[in-house]
Amino acid sequence: MSTFQRILYVEDEPDIQTVAKLALEMVGGFTVKICSSGEEALTETADFMPDLILLDVMMPGMDGPTTFNRLREQPIIAEIPIVFMTAKIQPSEIAYYKSLGAVDVIAKPFDPMTLADQIRIIWEKREQNAPIQAV
Amino acid sequence: MISIDRKTLALSAILAFLAWTGNWLNMPLFYGVDFIFGSIAAMLAAALLGPVATTVIAAVGGLYTLVLWNQPYALITFTAEALTVALLYRRGLRNLILADLVFWVFLGLPLILVFYHGIIGMEWQSTLLIALKQPLNGLFNALVAGIILLVVQTVFRSTMQSDRVRPSLFELLFHVLLCSILLAGAIPIIVESNAQRDRHEAFMLERLEQIAQRVAADIASVPGVEIKTWQNHLARAQLSPQTSLALLDHDGRVLIEQGKLAAIDKQTGQIKPLDKGLAIWLPYGKLAAMERWKRGRYLTSIALTGVADVAQVYIEQDAESLVLDFEKGRLPLFLSLALLLLSGIIVSYLLSRWLTHSLRNLEAASFGLADAIGNGLKPNLPASPIMEYDNLSTTLNEMAQRLTDSFNEQSEILAGLERQVQARTADLKQNRDQYQSLVNNIPGIVYRCKLDENWTMLYMSAIVDNISGYPASDFIDNSMRSYASIIHPDDTERVERSVYDAIASGTGWELEYRILHKDGSIRWAYEKGTAIAGIAGNIDFLDGFILDITDRKQAEAALRESEEKQRHITExxxxxxxxxxxxxxxxxxxxxxxxxxxxxxxxxxxxxxxxxxxxxxxxxxxxxxxxxxxxxxxxxxxxxxxxxxxxxxxxxxxxxxxxxxxxxxxxxxxxxxxxxxTESMRAESERKRVTHLLTSVLNAASEMSIIATDVAGIITTFNPGAERMLGFSSAEVIGKKTPALFHKAEEVAARGLELSQEFGRPVEGFRVFIEKPEQEGAETREWTYIRKDGRHIPVSLVVTTMRSDKGDVTGYLGIAQNITERKRAEAALKEQSLHTKAILDTIVDGIITIDRTGKIDSFNPAAERIFGYQAADIVGRNINILMPNPHRDAHDSYLHNYQSTGIAKIIGIGREIEGLRKNGELFPMELAISEVILQGQAMYVGMVRDITERKRVDRMKNEFVATVSHELRTPLTSISGALGLLNGGVLGELPKPVLEIISIAYDNSRRLADLIDDLLDMEKIAGGKIQFNMQKQDLMPLIEQTVDANRTYGIGRRVSLILTGESPKVDIYADAQRLQQVLSNLLSNAVKFSPDGGDVYINVKQINESIRITVADRGPGIPDGFRDRVFQKFAQADASDTRKKGGTGLGLAISRELIERMGGRIGFESIEGEGASFYFEMPIWKV
The missing domain is CATH 3.30.450.20 (PAS domain)
Known part of the structure; x- marks a missing residue:
């Protein structure tokens, strides 16, 4: 099992940025970087090299799914798991995110006290389901 | 119009071809004088085909003369000749030669003079020549045509149909004579003409040779080549400019020449060799033959020997002088030829006439010969100076004489025979009269008729007059009528059958039948007859004997009647x-x-x-x-x-x-x-019984007015019911009054007017009541009775006619019933129906009724507004016109299925459905259908509500809710998150009062989030947006998982969740997530309403084909007044309680929707104060 420490959070709403950052860093002990837009995420991700990306769906300018696809175009970061965190959680919408390649979806509003655990569970599930890497 | 048959057409075509060919085969009679033969065909046409065809044929033939002579006048002349001859022939001048002669004398010669001298400008001499030649040619052709015609007529005599075309002796003689004369006269003339030419040309040759020989001698006398000298010789030898000379070398080339050498030039003419070294050169060009000749040059040459280089002396001379000489000599020849022809014609004519004169006389005399012989007169035939004719006449005379004698003898024999015949006839007549008298005196009728369709009567005795009233002559030959026509129609068939049967079986017939006498009476006839066969065995006649047996028949009838009477009396x-x-x-x-x-x-x-x-x-x-x-x-x-x-x-x-x-x-x-x-006693007792019964009935019918009248309308019966109804006593009215007493006069008058119009005659007074019953037996109508006290009573009155056994009217019976109550009920019903109609008309919902086949029976104004159809337009049409497909096509089968199986798709169930307006617009409507059985027939009432507007508002609301809910979440995420962090102590320990406040804020932010979730769910369900991922599910793990997940919720209030029951191993078909949502909702409600430390029991149980999951609590239970609204949106039993317990009021509404959408049902049981059990049932999955 690889270490799971660095999370990049892409979210346009500053209040939610603050709450989530607090919840992940103080409750979960993660290292968190916030990007306020999809464009910013495209430039920053390669530098930060997160273990996981949390991505909002509804954003001005470049929305979540577009950002998702553009991130996947960069080979260095193409393998980083991405989890959508959104208020748009109808079954059809969730199915859509997963069809893009998202690992999972976290509903807003989230519980700040359990958010970190939730993400960790997702991470572990993913580790279990990931194909065994050739050494 | 000229009608032309095919034969005539063919003949015309052949003759036209021959005409042209005849002209093409022209023959120079003399040099420069061509005989043409086309008019032979034209003459034949004149004799056979008539003027029109002749003209055409002549014109076709004449076309060749255009080629031959280069001018149209010959064509005109010949056509005129043919036309004239044809017309004369048709007018009766049946001799082509004479007809042609007439033409040439009166028309042809003047035409030639005008054409040739006048128009072409020919010299008199040439003109005269032509004027002689053309008639000669024409007459010759006419002669040939005449002979051909005679030959044809003689050879094909059998095919000739009339005398007209049979050749006469005169014509034969005429033609033969003329032919002989012409041949005899013309040949020497023609020979002479040719000899004359030969002489002229021989002279020409002699002169030219003389000159040439002289030149030859001169040249030969000069040795060596002395061109100059030769030239001089030639010049000397040229006696006139018409002569030209030349010396030719061995190759025929001209060495020297004197004068113009026309003939050497082969381009301008051609050389025709003549006799003895003479030749003539004739110029080319369009020239008449004589003219060409005139411009031609005679030429010859002689060989020269002994002179080097010069081989021939060549000499030419103009032909003109020779031609002029020749013409001069030829004119007399033609004149003589013409005279010969003319005299030949005259001589032939006269001679023929003379020769045939005697014969004609004889012929004329012979016309009367037959009559003369027939009359027994002595024949007298003319004598003739010619021996043969005279002998013939004499022989005929003798023969006629003998015939006359013989005829006279025959006449006498005939007269004798006739006298004998008359005598025999007289005898026969006497016999016949006797026979007639005999026949007429026998008492019966004798007849003979033919066995044909009409039985044509050949003979009938005069006595037939007695039995029929018609004379026998009426029947004989069926002149006025056939005998069959007076046989009684009822007997006709029997008579015919008897006769035919008898004929068929070869026997006679004997029968009796009736006869219709002229005076209208019926007579009886007895007939005995038999069929008479002819020689060939066929039936020729029917003979019979008829006897008048009327008297016998009457006597028989009288006897029978008397016997009958006797028997009748006795019996x-x-x-x-x-x-x-x-x-x-x-x-x-x-x-x-x-x-x-x-x-x-x-x-x-x-x-x-x-x-x-x-x-x-x-x-x-x-x-x-x-x-x-x-x-x-x-x-x-x-x-x-x-x-x-x-x-x-x-x-x-x-x-x-x-x-x-x-x-x-x-x-x-x-x-x-x-x-x-006995019988009358029985009848009397029956009468008494009936009378008693009737009286009882009349008296008992106290609610019925029963009134009888006599024929005049006077009342004869007035029962107690009538007394009661009308207030009159029977004593007051019986025998005294008519029903007019208590009828409303205006009503009676009005009805009288109606009936008068209907029957076309005045109907009034008492007859108003009985007119119809008399015709139809009975009539029921409503009337108004007026009581003695003046009150009006509406009644229904039945009037019947009473009749005796014989059918005579004996009186009338009127039974009246008071219908005041009925009227009142009717009025009430009418009012009720008006009331209902008013409601239906003003109601906002469309109400449509249809019959069992789907046809629209009624369509209220609201339905008109909704669908856009007028009731009048749509009533009677199929209801499916108001539906879009697939309902439209399937509707008839829906109805049919429902009627046959009773399984309803819509009937009895309200539902939302799309309707189709007249303008094609689709709209949502709420439809409720109920079935009504009216008089045993099913009909369906549909209530339709246009919910377009409601739907629109709903949609707007749902969209609004969705948007708002969603937008609310974003700030809520921050608030809830921030409060959560504070409340969780992440940001450090807070003072206790602060923590309490933060906790309240945090709980409420959570509630708000739940509310938004529920609102969204509700909106999705209402908008039909919710999707179910239906799959086979293993039930128990699903239940256990949900219960476990909700245990934590109860922990805070020390409420335990306890799973009890049988835990059946079953599968269900559902969306796992939605099912868990429902169970979670029930669990959270149960926990919420449980007292602290209480238990919540979860029970799973199989009931038949379903599985029931029950969640029971020990809370306060559901108040009775709230039971109906438990599953409604935002329903909460107590508003204050809500605040205490939390919750959105949407949970149960959502749960019900979800369960029902998944095919299950949800419910509860509760006793107020003792807790509530909520349960849902899902069908068990079966393979």
């Missing part, structure tokens, strides 16, 4: 009578009727008169004997009493008895009679 005596002796009571006589009535023998009475008493019915005996005793004093007995017959029946008899006295007044006998009156 109808119903009375018993008897006679008794007064002294010893012995019965003297009793008629046999006694036996019939009493059933006892007469003999028994004769034996023992007192045995009579035995028959009297026991009850009547006392009275009978009493009356008998009285009779002894009074001498009168008259009693009706009963008797008992031996067979046990009781009969009524009416008996009378009276004494018979002698001259002294002494009673000597008793006579009596008795009649069986």
């Amino acid at each position: 109808n005596i119903r009375e018993v009578f008897w006679l008794r002796n007064a002294d010893n009571d012995r019965l003297i006589y009793i008629n046999p009727v006694y036996e019939k009535i009493w059933g006892r023998s007469c003999q028994s009475l004769y034996d023992d008169p007192s045995s009579f008493a035995e028959s009297i019915f026991e009850d009547d005996k006392p009275v009978f004997f009493q009356k008998m005793n009285q009779y002894r004093h009074s001498g009168q007995f008259d009693m009706e009493y009963r008797i008992a017959t031996p067979d046990g029946n009781i009969r009524w008899v009416h008996a009378q008895s009276f004494p018979v006295k002698d001259g002294n007044g002494q009673i000597i006998r008793h006579a009596g009679r008795a009649v069986d009156i």
Whole structure:
């Protein structure tokens, strides 16, 4: 099992940025970087090299799914798991995110006290389901 | 129009071709004079085809002369010739030569002079030549044509149909003579003409050779080549400019020449060699033959020997002078030829006439010969100076004489024969008269008729007049009528059949039938007849004999009638009578009727008169004997009493008895009679019974007015019901009044007017009531009765006609019923229906009724507004017009299925469905259909509500809710997150009051988030947006998982979740997530309403084909007043409680929707104060 420490959070709403950052860093002990837009995420991700990306769906300018696809175009970061965190959680919408390649979806509003655990569970599930890497 | 048959057309075509060919085969008669033969065909046409065809044929033939002579005048002349001849021939001048002669003398010659001298400008001499040649040619052709015609007519005589085209002797002679004369005269002339030319040319040759030889001699005399000298020789030898000379070398080339050498130039003409070294050069170009000749040059050459280089002396000379000489000589030739022809014609004509004269006379005389012989006169034939004719005449005369004699003899024999025939005829007539008289005097009719369709009568005796009223002549030959026509129509078939049967079987017939006499009476005839076969065995005639047997028949009928009467009388005596002796009571006589009535023998009475008493019915005996005793004093007995017959029946008899006295007044006998009156007694008793019954009925029918009248309308019966209804007593009206007394006069008058119009005659007064019943038996109508006290009563009156057994009207019966109540009910019903209609008309929902086939019966105004159709347009059409597909096409089968299976798709169930307006617009509507059975027929009532607007508002609301809910979440995420962090102590320990406040804020932010979730769910469900991922699920793990997940929720309130029951191992078909949502909701509600430390029991149980999951709590339960609204949106039993318990009020509404959408059902059981059990059931999955 690889270490799971660095999370990049892409979210346009500053209040939610603050709450989530607090919840992940103080409750979960993660290292968190916030990007306020999809464009910013495209430039920053390669530098930060997160273990996981949390991505909002509804954003001005470049929305979540577009950002998702553009991130996947960069080979260095193409393998980083991405989890959508959104208020748009109808079954059809969730199915859509997963069809893009998202690992999972976290509903807003989230519980700040359990958010970190939730993400960790997702991470572990993913580790279990990931194909065994050739050494 | 000229009608042309195919044969004529073919002949015309052939003749036209021959005409042209004849002209093409022109023959130079003399040099420069061409004979043409086209007009032979034209002449034949003139004789055979008529003017039109002739003209065409002549014109076709004449076309060749354009080529031959280069001018159109010959064509015109020939065409005119043919036309003239054809016209003359048609007018009767049936000799082509004479007709042609007429043409040439009167028309042809002037035409030639005008054309050739006048127009072309030819010299007189040439013109005259042509003027002689053309008629010669024409007449010659006419002669040839005449001969051909004669030959044809003679050879094909059998095919000639009339005398007209048969050749006459005269014509034959004429043609033969003319031919002979012409041949005899013309040949020397033609030979002479040719000889003349030969002489001229021989002279020409001689002169040219002389000159040439002289030149040759001159040249030969000069040795060497001396061109100059030769030239001089040649110049000397040229005597005139018309002559030209030349010397030619061995190759025929000209060495020197003198004068113009026309003939050397082969380009301008051609050289024709003639006799003895002479040749003539003729120029090319369009020239007449004579002209060409005139411009031609004669030429010849002689060989020269002994002179080097010069081989020939060549010489030419103009032909003109020769031609002029020749012409000069030829004119007389032609003149003589013309004279010859003319004289030939005249001579031939006269000679032919003379030769045939005698024959014609003979012919003329012979026309009368037959008559003369027939009349027995002596024939007289003309004598002739010619021996043969005279002999012929004499022979004919003798022959005629003999014939006349023989004929006279024959006549006498004939006259004798005729006298014999007359004598025989007279005999026969006498015989026939005798036979006639015989026939007429026999009492029957004798006839003979043909066996044809009309039985044509050949003979019939005059006596037929007696039986038929028509004279025999009417029937003979069926001149006026056939005998069959007076046979009675009912007998016709029988008579015909009998006759034909008899003919077929070879026997005679004998029958009786009726005849219709002229005076209209019917007569009886007896007929006996037989068919008469002819020689060939066929039936030729029918002979018969007819006898008038009317009298016999009448006598027979009278006899039969008399016998019938007798029998009738005998059979109808119903009375018993008897006679008794007064002294010893012995019965003297009793008629046999006694036996019939009493059933006892007469003999028994004769034996023992007192045995009579035995028959009297026991009850009547006392009275009978009493009356008998009285009779002894009074001498009168008259009693009706009963008797008992031996067979046990009781009969009524009416008996009378009276004494018979002698001259002294002494009673000597008793006579009596008795009649069986059983029937009349029975009828009387029946009448009494009926009368009684009727009276009872009349009296009992107290609610019915029963009134009878006589024919005049006077009331004869007025029952108590009538008294009660009208207030009159029967005594007041019976025999005194008519129903007019209590009828409303205006009504009667109005009805009278209607009936008058209907029947076209005035109907008024009492007849108004009876007009219809008399015709139809009965009539029911509503009337108004007026009571004695003036009150009006509406009644329904039935009027019937009463008739006797014979059918005569005896009176009328009117039965009336008070219909005041009915009227009132009707009015109420009408008002009710108006009321209903008003409601239907004003109601906002569309109401449509259809019959069992789907046809629209009614369509209220709201439906009109909704669908856009007018009721009048749509009533009667199929309801499916208001539906879009697939319902439209399937609707008839929906209805049918429902009617046959009772399984409803919509009926009895309200649902939302799309409707189709008239303008094609689709709209949402709420439809509720109910079935109504009216008079045994199913009909369907559909209530339609247009919910377009509601739907729109709903949609707007849902969209609004969705948007708002979603937008609310974003800030809520921050608030809830921030409060959560504070509340969780992540940001450090907070003072206790602060923490409490933060906690409240955090809880409420969570509630708000839940509310938004529920609102969104609700909106999705309402908008039909929710999607179910239906799959087979293993039930128990799903339940256990959900219960476990919710355990934590109860922990705070020390509420335990306890799973009980059988845990059946079943699968269900559902969306796992939605099912868990429902169970979670029920669990959270149960926990919420449980007292602290209470238990919540979860039970899973199989009920039949379903599985039931129950969640039970020990909370306060559901108040009775709230039960109905438990599953409604935002429903909460107590508003204050809500705040305490939390929750959105949407949970149960959502749960019900989800469960029902997944095919299950949800419910609860509760006793207020003792807790509530909510459950849902899902069908068990089956493979």
